[in-house]
Amino acid sequence: MMKAIVQDVYGSADVLELRDIARPEPADGEVLIRVRAAGVDQGVWHLMTGLPYLVRLFGYGLKKPKVPVRGREVAGVVGAVGPGVARFSPGDEVFGTCEGSFAEYVCAKDDKVARKPSHLTFEEAAASPISGVTALQAVRDAGQVTVGQKVLILGAGGGVGSFAVQLAKAFGAEVTGVCSTGKVELVRSLGADAVVDYTKTYIAGAGKVYDLILDAAGNRPLSFLRRLLVRKGTLVIIGGEGGSKLTGGFERSLVAPLISLFSGRKFKGLVAKETHLDLEALASLMEAGSVKPAVDKAFPLAEAPAAVRYLHEGRARGKVVLSI
Template sequence: MKAVVQDVYGSADELELRDVTRPVPTKGEVLIRVRAAGVDQGVWHLMTGLPFLIRLFGYGLRKPKVPVRGREVAGIVEAVGAGVSRFRAGDEVYGTCEGSFAEYVCAKEDKVAPKPANLTFEEAAAAPISGVTALQAVRDAGEVTVGQKVLVIGAGGGVGSFAVQLAKAFGAEVTGVCGTGKVDFVRSLGADAVIDYTKEDISSAGVRYDVILDTAGNRPLSILRRVLAAKGTLVLIGGERGGKLTGGFERSLGAPFVSLFSGQKFKGLVSKETHLDLEALTSLIEAGSVKPALDKVFPLAEAPAAITYLRAGRSRGKVVVSV
């Protein structure tokens, strides 16, 4: 089968489309014929091995432990391993795995759910990581409720585009923060107001927000605290602006300690994809409350270009690889 493979950590130039052996599902796994694969920031981190902290999490110290890139997947079950009871061959599914930039991939049964009936495979592939991360940020960490004022920083990106829609679905009044080129896009997601950070500061509106969801990772806590309500909650999602060692994740790791000395709550979100949250996301998608926002679809052979495009920050919503 064809797959996008890398032998060493590095830039997208290290990725190569080549023939590899088709995987065989082991106990608790399903073999998926991949139709589409999402591109998220995690793909870049695993490609480069940066920050170095991720290498200590079992992804390989000197080279990638799993040589095939890609983690979000949508496709059709080809076969199932021993003990699998939720799926059978022919089922359309979506979820997370390791190595989805390929014609076939194995995924754990508990990381996969039936594909939303109203989505294409490309749309479904955009949802598992970004959508579930946003769901956990809005529902669990932020505990967003009806009538609250919510600020989504990085509203034009993969996680941010889901977060805007989910916060609206939970009944909040949502303000999105993005660059000039994404203002109309963020409005189209349902945001009640949009702040163009190239023209105005997030404090310019004079609003104190009940919940701030920060997916951008480049503002000091001191600035965010000034626009957070006295009893508000700040959720830090990822870290893309730090150094090679921790990548900015120290901001998320240290946030809970700041909460000990303030009425405000600071939470660093480390998302965990499960089939239960995928099913919750499916319900919202099939109800029409949320829809993956696709910016661009690349063919499998152009997966390196897809990663480069995403990393450049130009995408409005999600980037997907079609297989």
């Protein structure tokens, strides 16, 4: 048996309960991980509430959660390996993605995990798999950042944004981060060349335009962001918040490619792909000191509901994790 955070129905953080459940066993191509820390990303809130309803259509359960244990980012120690696993052995320290990381043990596909950078704490490693890889794919692949480009990052003080600022700087860009007052110092410490506090300064007020905009905040009109781009600039929309109960803010990502057809500017909606190759690429950057996870708070497993509320209220400076 093991402790885990379980939900039987969709709803607010009040539906999350700490329970004793059976410990999983690794199947073919899986590793059993003794969880030491688990990341709390925005996806946790969406899967907990079942909102927008589009989430349920992606296979997570129409009427109730298909996987009752929450959490998808994990860092821990391999306890056992299933048949066909050659990349890992018991005792290896790993990080990656799975289903159900808010627990003492979890099984993950071996191609969704990588070795943990040796100098990172488990909490730092758990903050990285989804947010870090999403930022990497936004900056490197969708944004195709090059040296000297001017990059604007909306939501720079959040989970994905805090990684994106550091990655864009590592790739040689001039970075402007946009965030609220309480996150200004964090974004500046991450290496941003300029920081805009949107509660005090109008983003477009300075008249600057950018080669690339990474929107990790997900709530500004595309027509507004278009005016902040150079003639052949690129906008990358990372996820989406707000919007209707059916699609949330994801409709912005859906219509973005259509807008590109009628503009010299490129509008892209990013759907991140979780692979061990990108986890390893991110790990290399972290080992080199180019990127460091920004962990705001670590909650114990039993306080997972409070951790989810803290994140969803927008109070987190960087990432929130559970220590297990």
